[in-house]
Amino acid sequence: MSSIAESYKAIPMNLNHIIPLDFNGVHEIPESHEWTISTEHPIVDPVTCDSLPLIDLSDPNALSLIRKACEEWGAFQVINHGIPLNLFEEVELQTRRLFSLPTHQKLTILRSPDSITGYGMPHIQTFFPKLMWSEGFQLIGYPMEYASQLWPQEPDQQTNFCDVMEKYQKEMKAFTEKLFEMLLGSLGLTLEDIHWFKPTTDGSNNHQNVLTLNSYPVCPDPNRTMGLAPHTDTSLITVLHQSGSTGLQVLKDGSGWVPVVPVSGALVVNLGDLMEVLTNGLFKSIMHRAVANMTNHRVSVAFFFGPPRDVEIAPLVKLTDEDHPALYCPLTWKEFLQTKAKHFDKALEVLRNKGAKDNLD
């Protein structure tokens, strides 16, 4: 048995790619953080051009709207998701409490080079020559070992932080399982078609999930920096809550970068690479990035929903036939994270070209 927490043991990160800048009082962009932003894809106006579909989950047509959004975009926003709105406020408050701590305090929970959880720059930093204008904190479960370091003198704050994060993960777990069922339903499939899916019964199952708190400090010149570089998520589904300020952009084929304007109370759903594998490419994972801004400290919270440990994800049998052979070789989330840590944006291509996972190197 091995969990995703062990994914980076074989490919530890370099500390220079983990320790974020101390953004306090930085009025000029240091050379280390100065990006030349590719103009290959223009930024499009989400008002006059296409904007990311917004789906009301209580709409009787929700399934067909979901299918269309998944085929055309690989992402959508949802309302009427059933998550109590005050929970978003509580999570945002706790997220801001964490990131507004003095740098030396945050560094006490620095992610170790071979770990998935802790404080630091995004894991994908390794693949870019310039550093990102962001910091993040990854957690799994009840994060007391971190909270006790962050607020050593404040036991109440420790429990508040952990309780809110735990509650949010529980809500997200139930929601992503329901959403996953809807995505399958939109393809005419049911959970019965997924031999490994075991819905939560007693409040637990062995699905692997990670919560990430993202912080994009105020930036003197956002056009010359990158908050979070373009990437696809490795998960099956990612559910993102962005606080009031814009910053997320999704890449739409044939158009360009489409800003995702925050809708109060809405959640952004991104399809990850494992969903592309599972649907044999019928649904594609979505390329996205995030930018900082000059006026607000932007925060966002991402819940990565993945398969249980040791379960190999492969194209669904019902979605393959003689004319549609399986395009990807089966592998676990941990194996895919390792493939991604080596090949980054070429990882899915690698899966397509190698018949068996023994050849992933």
Ligand SMILES: C=C1C[C@]23C[C@H]1CC[C@H]2[C@@]12CCC[C@@](C)(C(=O)O1)[C@H]2[C@@H]3C(=O)O
């Ligand atoms: C379970 C996951 C999902 C990870 C890796 C690992 C822990 C942290 C996640 C993120 C969070 C920030 C963006 C991302 C692209 C990153 O660099 O780290 C994500 C990545 C992925 O989706 O691959």
Ligand SMILES: O=C(O)CCC(=O)C(=O)O
């Ligand atoms: O902050 C955002 O809007 C995007 C975050 C994201 O893409 C991620 O955490 O994977």
Ligand SMILES: [Fe+2]
């Ligand atoms: Fe992402």
